[in-house]
Amino acid sequence: xxxxxxxxxxxxxxxxxxxxxxxxxxxxxxxxxxxxxxxxxxxxxxxxxxxxxxxxxxxxxxxxxxxxxxxxxxxxxxxxxxxxxxxxxxxxxxxxxxxxxxxxxxxxxxxxxxxxxxxxxxxxxxxxxxxxxxxxxxxxxxxxxxxxxxxxxxxxxxxxxxxxxxxxxxxxxxxxxxxxxxxxxxxxxxxxxxxxxxxxxxxxxxxxxxxxxxxxxxxxxxxxxxxxxxxxxxxxxxxxxxxxxxxxxxxxxxxxxxx
Amino acid sequence: xxxxxxxxxxxxxxxxxxxxxxxxxxxxxxxxxxxxxxxxxxxxxxxxxxxxxxxxxxxxxxxxxxxxxxxxxxxxxxxxxxxxxxxxxxxxxxxxxxxxxxxxxxxxxxxxxxxxxxxxxxxxxxxxxxxxxxxxxxxxxxxxxxxxxxxxxxxxxxxxxxxxxxxxxxxxxxxxxxxxxxxxxxxxxxxxxxxxxxxxxxxxxxxxxxxxxxxxxxxxxxxx
Numbered sequence: 487x488x489x490x491x492x493x494x495x496x497x498x499x500x501x502x503x504x505x506x507x508x509x510x511x512x513x514x515x516x517x518x519x520x521x522x523x524x525x526x527x528x529x530x531x532x533x534x535x536x537x538x539x540x541x542x543x544x545x546x547x548x549x550x551x552x553x554x555x556x557x558x559x560x561x562x563x564x565x566x567x568x569x570x571x572x573x574x575x576x577x578x579x580x581x582x583x584x585x586x587x588x589x590x591x592x593x594x595x596x597x598x599x600x601x602x603x604x605x606x607x608x609x610x611x612x613x614x615x616x617x618x619x620x621x622x623x624x625x626x627x628x629x630x631x632x633x634x635x636x637x638x639x640x641x642x643x644x645x646x647x648x649x650x651x652x653x654x655x656x657x658x659x660x661x662x663x664x665x666x667x668x669x670x671x672x673x674x675x676x677x678x679x680x681x682x683x684x685x686x687x688x689x690x691x692x693x694x695x696x697x698x699x700x701x702x703x704x705x706x707x708x709x710x711x712x713x714x715x716x717x718x719x720x721x722x723x724x725x726x727x728x729x730x731x732x733x734x735x736x737x738x739x740x741x742x743x744x745x
Numbered sequence: 746x747x748x749x750x751x752x753x754x755x756x757x758x759x760x761x762x763x764x765x766x767x768x769x770x771x772x773x774x775x776x777x778x779x780x781x782x783x784x785x786x787x788x789x790x791x792x793x794x795x796x797x798x799x800x801x802x803x804x805x806x807x808x809x810x811x812x813x814x815x816x817x818x819x820x821x822x823x824x825x826x827x828x829x830x831x832x833x834x835x836x837x838x839x840x841x842x843x844x845x846x847x848x849x850x851x852x853x854x855x856x857x858x859x860x861x862x863x864x865x866x867x868x869x870x871x872x873x874x875x876x877x878x879x880x881x882x883x884x885x886x887x888x889x890x891x892x893x894x895x896x897x898x899x900x901x902x903x904x905x906x907x908x909x910x911x912x913x914x915x916x917x918x919x920x921x922x923x924x925x926x927x928x929x930x931x932x933x934x935x936x937x938x939x940x941x942x943x944x945x946x947x948x949x950x951x952x953x954x955x956x957x958x959x960x961x962x963x964x965x966x967x968x969x
Contacts, residue, residue, distance in 0.1 A: 621834025624801045626824030
């Protein structure tokens with residue numbers, strides 16, 4: 487009779503423990519900025535640049551393709567449907583709210599999680615399996631300084647930059663889709679009129695927060711394993727699933743906070 | 746009277762049932778502590794680096810009780826000690842030369858140019874120049890071990906801790922690596938203090954090691 491209650495209780499306790507462990511890991515990662523030795527800054531910066539290359543620069547073509555297709559589909563449908571009722575001026579708000587503010591940061595972060603989050607989790611888990619954590623500690627190098635901090639920073643910066651790129655590409659792809667029903671001047675006029683300072687602010691903050699979520703959860707699951715090789719794919723899978731769930735919850739919280 | 750570089754005091758290990766392990770390693774000497782897998786000798790190196798804390802007793806390195814160190818002090822202390830772990834621990838996604846450079850980049854105030862110079866010398870000394878740009882998975886076990894030795898001594902530490910360092914190596918290669926780790930001779934003895942733990946040691950290396958400890962049948966035997 488009490489078994490289902492116990493099972494639910496265990497699940498809730500596990501989730502709370504996981505959130506607590508993530509919060510502690512986040513604080514330790516932030517504190518690593520303060521404790522990073524002066525001599526190690528150059529190496530850490532080099533790892534950060536390398537990670538930006540993998541996470542941001544190599545993802546640019548994918549972001550351009552996805553953003554332009556999504557924007558083209560949404561705006562071309564909207565032009566047709568809203569044109570029937572003579573409400574094409576709502577395309578501006580549709581573009582800003584649905585694509586720029588909501589889907590842009592959400593899809594960009596999901597893409598970064600599935601592409602780089604899995605790779606980071608697998609790489610850190612492999613470091614652990616191969617005894618490299620012990621070797622780093624033995625050399626006096628904190629794995630947080632050398633492995634976590636630059637990857638976390640790179641994912642935050644990359645997600646932020648890719649979100650801006652996603653939205654810019656979406657705006658121009660929307661123009662192409664809207665040209666069947668309106669002039670470019672009219673399109674930019676209604677889009678820019680719909681765009682408020684709050685929209686820009688929320689989009690940029692989301693880019694940073696979602697980047698931090700992906701970077702943190704990926705590194706956390708990579709380092710969480712006990713050291714068995716069979717745990718590497720599990721860490722990757724937990725990183726991507728955990729990141730995407732957290733991004734969606736975060737997106738919901740942003741909506742609640744902005745109401 | 747020689748300075749004591751490393752001192753274990755009443756450390757509990759499985760190989761010594763009735764008493765704690767107490768031993769000293771003098772500066773400018775090489776010393777081994779050998780024992781079976783179950784004896785617990787493999788944790789001594791990690792105790793000496795404050796990677797693990799003993800459940801009882803204490804470890805003194807150059808007179809300082811390292812079990813009392815804070816984490817940041819322990820990290821700074823380890824950046825002054827050479828370490829060759831049993832599983833070598835080279836980073837799989839870095840080339841051999843980047844692996845050797847890592848402790849220099851992270852723990853020294855050397856410029857990029859000075860690090861490059863030091864790196865060239867180390868790679869040549871360890872005969873790794875031709876494979877320096879390869880990753881650990883693309884070289885032989887002996888080359889991996891050579892790279893790990895280069896990494897352990899690249900910043901010229903006064904104390905080097907090695908776990909099972911010559912496992913699977915030829916006697917000749919092991920002798921060569923031991924000489925590199927000793928770092929030459931001074932009037933006091935070897936330039937560096939070398940602490941080796943493991944199962945066994947090639948017999949031909951014994952004359953180059955000043956103190957031999959062995960844990961067997963529940964007792965600690967010493968031979969100098």
